[in-house]
Amino acid sequence: MQIIENNLIKEKVYIEKLENGMTLMCIPKKGISKKYIIIGVNYGSNDNKFEVDGQKIEIPEGVAHYLEHKMFEQENGRNSLDVLSSLGVNANAFTTNDLTAYLFGCTDNFYEAMDELFDYVQSPYFTDENVEKERGIIRQEIQMYKDEPQTEVYMNALRAMYKNIALRDDIAGTVESIEKIDKDTLYKCYNNFYTPENMTVVVSGDFVPEEIFKEIKSRIKTDKKVMTAKKIKEKEPEEINQEKIETKMDISTPIFIIGYKDKVPDKEIVKRHISVEILLEIMVGNSSELYKELYEGGLIHYELGTNYEFSADYAFCMIQGQTCDVETVTKRVKEKIDEIIKNGISEEEFDRIKKKIYGFYVRDFDSVETVANTFLIDHLKGINAFDYFEEFLSLTKEYVEKVGREVFDSENMILSVVNPK
């Protein structure tokens, strides 16, 4: 068992890799009565093409998400979500572009609920009938997102950046694509991806790591390695797909996203991530000159949102907001970014923003849910949440400026706008 410790925030993570390939992680939280567990499968909505025994397989959009919905169905006619709810635990599941996760949090009945969780994730039961029944529910989930302007502007930003990879597609698929999903599709994906080596279990709460790992191991059905299908990665060019996508919805004021497509970094990804976060704060954060100018000029009405996302297949950053004058705001944002990239940043703001971001990292360690989710997601990216604290200390202003020149290249900039009808 590997133990990694962080003295600054006084936390430890215990990691064990099992013979079957599965990874277990525990972040103990003494004195907290809430316990949380999440099983992450390294299989998400982006993984629509794969290879099994030399044979290429292509599946419709939305299978990973459909599978997540159907995993709760059990052969004895029970639905595991109902069983977990009956135990008074807060159970859920979610699918992202990169992973599928099954989880629950509770104050009581943790071990009974864990029986159910490991049981349902390891025993799929799909029939024509139960797969059919879910279609209406998922259709409504898709329709719900269609009425959300934020989803529209975000998905169009991704479509403007990416030509080929499935990041372009809605995680839940489309009303049309889910029609093509049947029980065979679901079994095919389950059998090829829900393998021990593709799974990571993370727990956080008042646990003794050795003991909780023993409990987890006793619930794992196979101790052997199982072949996992090879994901086929689409080739994605470094260039953007198109500069601008504009659509209309029934809204009052336009919303926009300015995106920068970054090349997938092969090293120092954590340092890059922190650097971009610092730069975004300095460029458009709520103590920036530009924020002051736009806010006081009545062009924006609250702070601009920013984020940097990355995996082994993509990396991008986004700046989003609401404004009645998209043209002026986006022009000013772009000018300001170019100016900062050209002139560099000041020591004073670098130090101040570093403190701010440090505070945000510390916050993530307050809830058992956030801490476990963060460790899971970072593990699948091949990093560890503590890396952020380590890298933080050694980060220099010059390094951040160098990253800025690479990421904020106007050639890689896109704009997505949703206008009122």
Add this chain to the structure above:
Amino acid sequence: MQQIDFKLNNEIKVHLIKNDKYKTDLLALFLTVPLQRENITKNALIPIVLKRGCNKLKTQNEINEKLEEMYGAVFDAGLDKTGDNLIIKFYLESINDNFLPGDNQNIEKAIELITNIVFEPLIENGSFIKEFVDSEKNNLKVIIESKKDNKDRYALDRCINSIYGDNGYGLSKLGYIEDFESIDEKNLYQEYLKLIKNSKIDFFISGNFDEEKISIKVKSLENNSLLNNREEIFKKNDFREEKKEKTDEIKEIKEKMDVTQGKLVIGLDILPNNLGDYRFIAAMYNTILGDGANSKLFQNVREKAGLAYTAKSNYIIQKNNIFIRCGIEIDNYNKAVDIIKEQLEDIKNGNFSDDDIENGKKYIVSGIKSIYEEQDTEIIFSYGQEISPIPVTPEEYKDRIKKVTKEQIVEFAQNICINTIYFITDKNI
């Protein structure tokens, strides 16, 4: 967890919630006033004008830089309706010194900052700064207009408004654009003085701190002359006085908007009954009806009929209402309404099992136990009891829930009736 409550000589109530579970310290300053049409827009403007600058830090930029210096402390202001009261909320969350390099005195700085912003505003010639007020009117206008962008939330607001009209709980907490013309920096400041004088003020401090030091720090508020001679006009919301009358006809309202999915909201009235303090029975009724995966709405509207992805209900204690919300295929409107009505009838007829009751109890009790696991939830629960006519501790709440019987739920169900069905659709149906 240890909570110490005391009052300052200006009637501000301080609640020190001490524990060492978190890495953050959370301050919450709540100003509670009755919801009134004549000053709702001004009350909505006041917090966002205060955010723009105070006597010590004169611009938003200075405030934001100060927050950043405090290792990314987060300040926010918001509005909430609780029954017939409006709560103006200010929050400041900062990292506890134990998790920071050096000696920062972060919580002391935080107390100073939040009280400066709320109680020592920037004033010029006896009024707020004109520029701040004008630009915040412009911002609030955009935010009010954006309400319809979130169709799901909009549908709920419309349903509530159709039940209560333009007063009390039916008011929009964000105020009304037509009021803007008559609001200026002078009369807004006068309204602020009234707010400070007449609101109930609660100051929550949650985290790991030395209570003596913090008490002294907070007591410095007693020297603020703005807070002299305060007289709270706040009234506790008493659910027992909220007497609904049975309406003869169900109001059915369909509003046409550009939507892909229909948004259905059904507002239920809880009519007077003979069950005494029935809040716990109502909570159980609501859980069996529509809270969680075992509820009748989730099981029947979603799982069996496959009509919706979301199907849930919320119990509004102070107003004796339950609101059901679903997103459905527009053509399935009648089908969904019929299934929902069947669920209401089912509970009336006792068509639910002992398991349903047990599951409901576990669900609520587990929620109550989680109160102590989140700083904000802990504060909100504590504040909820502060403004309740019959306060309960989490322990009492759990005990009362455990004692609810099937007979009580069935009896309670006899006095539930539909007031309004609100549907947002893209066509005439």
